[in-house]
Amino acid sequence: MNDRPELNTTLNGAAFRKWYWLKEELVAFCREHDLPAAGSKTELTDRIAYFLDTGKTLSAVKTKRSTSKVTALSLDSLIEPDFVCSEVHRAFFKEQIGASFSFNVAFQKWLKANTGRTYADAVAAYREIKAAGKTSKTRIDKQFEYNTYVRDFFDSNKGRSLDDAIKCWKYKKSLPGHNRYEDSDLKALG
DSSP states (O other), rough: OOOOOOOTSSSOHHHHHOOOOOHHHHHHHHHHOOOOOOHHHHHHHHHHHHHHHHOOOOOOOOOOOOOOOOOOOOTTSBBOOTTOHHHHHHHHHHHHHHHHHHOHHHHHHHHHHOOOSSSHHHHHHHHHHHHHHHHHHHOOOOOOOHHHHHHHHHHHHTTTOOOOHHHHHHHTTTTTOOOOGGGGGGGGGG
């Protein structure tokens, strides 16, 4: 196994990007070097790589968090612009769908993309999304490398344990390069 370098200013952006870093490590580096420490893991990675290459600060993108002004919903209510998942929305959907309701990523994206449609449409869309999830693979966003790795590990290794997947993941992230599962990662199991 290769030893991952320490995250410090002796690295350049390309060398930094070769390795897997926890978000907590990225935040700590940003704080230590007076860089904005807010944002997604991808934003932090870009900010640090820019800093390592230029010595300059790449500003954080400011996003205004909106709050929901909705106090009551019905099936005929229209999905508001700038939809925000609130307790009012959660209570409404639990009442309509059942206690198992949760705001999954696919449903949140549907809500944000369907301003002006009714909440009856949203309930139907939720049920379709849940049904489709049982028969097809959901897309895991890029920043969730561990989740993607574990899913791909199990796709290739039926009957293996989560402990096996974790050992392989720890091995993979200790190497430079990408963090996608490959059959050669099984060498971590001995």
